[in-house]
Amino acid sequence: MESTLYSIRMHATRLDTHLSGAEALVSETELKRAAADLVERALGHSKGKAHSIRISIDDLTDTEVVRGRLPDLVTVPVADYLDGRQAAAKLLRWAGVSNFAITRSMEDLGRGAAPGNKAMRGAMLVDAVSGERLEPDTSRGVRVSRLGLTPATTDALRSALQTLGLDNDHVREALALAGKVLASGQVLAELCWSDDPDYTAGYVAAPGLGYVRFPHLKPLGEDRGGRAFFVPPALRDLTSLIFFLQETPWLADGLGHLHPPIALETLRELLDRRA
Numbered sequence: 059m060e061s062t063l064y065s066i067r068m069h070a071t072r073l074d075t076h077l078s079g080a081e082a083l084v085s086e087t088e089l090k091r092a093a094a095d096l097v098e099r100a101l102g103h104s105k106g107k108a109h110s111i112r113i114s115i116d117d118l119t120d121t122e123v124v125r126g127r128l129p130d131l132v133t134v135p136v137a138d139y140l141d142g143r144q145a146a147a148k149l150l151r152w153a154g155v156s157n158f159a160i161t162r163s164m165e166d167l168g169r170g171a172a173p174g175n176k177a178m179r180g181a182m183l184v185d186a187v188s189g190e191r192l193e194p195d196t197s198r199g200v201r202v203s204r205l206g207l208t209p210a211t212t213d214a215l216r217s218a219l220q221t222l223g224l225d226n227d228h229v230r231e232a233l234a235l236a237g238k239v240l241a242s243g244q245v246l247a248e249l250c251w252s253d254d255p256d257y258t259a260g261y262v263a264a265p266g267l268g269y270v271r272f273p274h275l276k277p278l279g280e281d282r283g284g285r286a287f288f289v290p291p292a293l294r295d296l297t298s299l300i301f302f303l304q305e306t307p308w309l310a311d312g313l314g315h316l317h318p319p320i321a322l323e324t325l326r327e328l329l330d331r332r333a
């Protein structure tokens with residue numbers, strides 16, 4: 059019989075504002091170590107030491123844990139963030155998102171999608187055709203939570219990412235998050251760039267495409283960023299999608315293919331050939 063899994067989540071603040079958040083799904087034997095790692099992370103943040111750290115742990119004995127594979131990953135080199143956004147727009151269109159929804163969402167992410175032009179804590183839910191915002195709370199957005207990787211998957215991912223020079227928290231966590239979003243089966247595509255001013259990379263993820271990373275989706279020093287999950291207009295049951303993203307535990311127990319960088323045109327030819 060499998061040992062019980064626990065969801066462990068950390069949220070740290072400094073000067074009463076969000077500093078760091080991270081989480082994992084672990085067995086009882088891994089729990090203490092995971093807690094220590096999360097505390098270390100909150101205390102060692104590049105923006106300074108946390109003033110307050112909250113750790114919550116939930117036993118998942120009576121909760122169904124969905125398992126799945128991480129998405130394939132590839133980097134598409136781009137010259138700068140404008141080139142990156144054009145390339146991202148092409149892939150979003152391939153995934154079925156309208157021009158209007160793409161432009162509107164990129165504008166929202168660029169200026170801060172929460173009221174008062176602040177960065178959101180979670181993601182926007184966007185109608186892929188009309189571009190309409192569908193998330194119930196526009197300042198919090200939808201927070202994808204309760205996700206993690208098995209220890210063997212973490213080890214395999216780290217060594218595969220190392221060979222690509224990409225083994226960092228940003229990439230590992232974003233890949234897992236995109237994996238859970240795609241596992242919902244109800245999202246046509248995801249667009250993300252970070253609100254961390256030092257981190258300019260971002261990605262588009264979609265079923266049949268995987269996770270496509272662009273080294274530049276925003277200018278260096280910009281502290282606005284966010285995520286958009288594009289859903290088909292016919293999707294009426296937002297509640298079950300939001301419940302899956304926020305509440306259903308999702309554990310990655312295998313890797314996708316991790317490819318070396320590829321030019322956008324080559325990627326598009328591969329996609330066209332597969333269609």
Ligand code: AMP
Nearest residue numbers: 178179180181201202252253283284285
């Ligand atoms: P990060 O990749 O952590 O820099 O986050 C970039 C943006 O993605 C944040 O500004 C949030 O808008 C959004 N975000 C971060 N974490 C989550 C999450 N767990 N679920 C949904 N959106 C998130």
